[in-house]
Amino acid sequence: MTTIETSRRGFVKGAALAAGSLVLGFGLPAFNKAAKAASGGTLNAWLEITGDGRVRIAQPQAEMGQGIWTSMAQMIAEELEVDWAQVEIFSPVAAPDFAHPFYGFQTTAESFSIRAFWKPARTVGAQAREMLKMAAGEIWGVYPGGLQAEAGHIVNPLTGQKAPYAALVVQAAKYSPPENIQLKRPDQWKIIGKSIARADTPDKVNGSAVYGIDVKMAGLLTAVPLFPPSFTGKVKSVDDSAALKVKGVRQVVALEDAVYVLAEGYWSARQGREALTVDWDLGEGGDFSTDEAFAAFRKAAAEGQGAVVEERGDTVTALAGAAKVVDVTLEAPYLAHATMEPMNATAHYTPAKLTIWVPTQAQGLMGFVAGAVGLEAGQVECHTTFLGCGLGRRFEIDLPIHAALVSKAAGVPVKVLWSREDDTRRDFYRPGAVARLRAGVDSKGKIVGMLADISGSSILARAVPSLAKGDIDHTNVDGIAEATTPAGVPVHRQYDFGATARVAYAMVNSPIPVGFWRSVAHSQNAWFMEAFVNELAADLEQDPVALRLSLMKSERNRTVLKRLGERANWGNPAAGNVQGLAIHEAFGTVLGHVIEIAMNKRTLKLVKVTSVVDVGWAVNPDTVEAQVTSGAITGLTAALWGEVTMTKGEIDQGNFDSYRMLKLAQTPVFDVEILQLGGEIGGIGEPGTPPVAPALAHAVFNATGERIRKLPLAALGFDLM
């Protein structure tokens, strides 16, 4: 069963712990004097054991399809020693106890849940288990070290005494969590590594799962926005007389950058919006176009205007003396997220407290939402619903802020709900970018250096300016440069191109807002790097697998690539088909795809995607498989059709008729092999996406001989069968 916590449930918050503390960021145990030993109780913010032996696990990470509800609970349950059948998972009210161990606030981003909680979640389970043993030891008057935990019971193997956790939890909650617990070895795992059925699936096949859009409460009004044509626009004046006459419409609230019509239900609000008359001030830059942005990116990349991110040896001289220089300029378009559930947030403002119900990836940022309506950060209560996709869009807090402002102005609880067109036109887009990549080769065919000039808009200059220090944003260069940015963020490239390397980034910001899109940096940088390596292989007349094996820095990457070549039967596609290949390292994971297509003139059929991935350890292999496929389909949609353009301040795309999505009939067969090489554990929500575009472009090149240097393929006249 899956539930969303409806109140604080009286959880006692732990002592304040430093953000980033790995082990004890979980809050200290609550001591509930009133609870009766036999009736179960709350152990800490994460765990409650009910009188009938159910183990309720709080799962604070956003469930947006990646299966985190289940895999997170698997990690805790493994060490806690409970039967999976006892486990019940719920979405807790946001709390500092649930701060992400790396970021220091509650968030789900960068394929970083399992990786960050890999030790902490298992530790919380193990600590709870040891505390339950201590409780049994105290009650039975024996040394707890001799007791065993088995399937939700503490057992004394000498006497045969046995007590269910429910009878021990109140006593156990009195102890401090023990430190330095030995976690189980992989060969002892019973729950981790198993394809446990997902806890959220039953509610998702009968319509009962609650998403943000489904939130209900007495007196709730639906608020639908009218936006200015440009992002820079502001409201000048509003004539709402006709709108207020529409049946069901209750109020009109003008914010600085939108006018909301509030009604009983979405349809009335939409009708009201049609009847609104608003005069806008388009603002400075209100007539900007993507063409202008790309002209600036191209110029900056061509002229090498960027700030240097990596400089090893004298690349410019090395290339000047090279027998041959491969020189490729690649472009990546802006992309919208198009989460399946249109963007929404529900808020109820009172002078004492702001309550929000929201499908969010960033509960820990809701203090800013409180601030936007004049409350303290501690005066917000955030309930997380299921997310109908996150894709990075739901890391932004623009919707909760709008909902809070509108609720405050209207004096009623409000659900802000955007249409699909609103969603596409008011996004924080995957940044458009241009990269010029060069490699020099000496007369013996040896690569002597790599030079990369990248230009595009910076996400962090907007979202977290301190991370864009020195005009270098790591999300513009990760995957291409091997360096540490001035803000101290390490970036990585899987290849070594000989003795010299130089990577520069020219930040060009514009009125087009940019944000985090599934796989962030890697969504465009893998396209640049892998498309470049495929061109290098073609120009040097080398096999793309052999060339990569010679350039890769790590044995791990070579292992994945070799296995991919074997699994996909690289070089030997089925008769009439062609293949393309790419591999990328991101979020601690190495993942490669071979995409096999059939081509008829400029019409292509996606036949098969073969993927090999190393995640170190797979907590739930079925989920890993699902995420590889899911990430690949996101990548296919983007590579085929994904492009957002702005003309004179307005976004040209709107609904799914102008922003196309892959459908079932067009979907290829997938074959995924999961390696578990046993190193650091990797993330899996995003790595399936980055290698898709370069692998597909490679296949199209192999079929047509045409160098594909721009996306989407549709803009080059290609389409799907």
Next chain:
Amino acid sequence: MSVSLKVNGVDHELDADEQTPLLWALRDVLGLTGTKFGCGIAACGACTVHVDGKALRSCVVPIASVVGAEITTIEGLSEASDHPLQEAWRSGEVPQCGYCQSGMLMAASALLAKTPDPTDQDIDNAMTNICRCGTYPRIRAAIRQAAKNA
């Protein structure tokens, strides 16, 4: 204005404009939120329901046009979440974010009602809904599984 609708076997009198799309009558008036909004222009299928057994995209169906019809939503697909497709969806772990799945199940159940043993081509033709998470391979497999079990 009052409009009568029969949803999941129950008659309702709705105080709503006749042009209100069925989707919003279901969600906002009757509180049946299993049927989802994705596009509002019949492009994604998240809002698919059955009208007299046929799969329809309820976001573009005015309620006036379905008076007297038998309307079935995901909440009425089965008594106890035990339609063969729901079983197959669970055993095949089809949903990811799950948002499109009500519509997918309604489209698939209309297909199986008419074509109990569909070919791949039948599945391609009937399943034109969008899943942003890309659960398509598992949807195809689960429809095949359900057809086998039925």
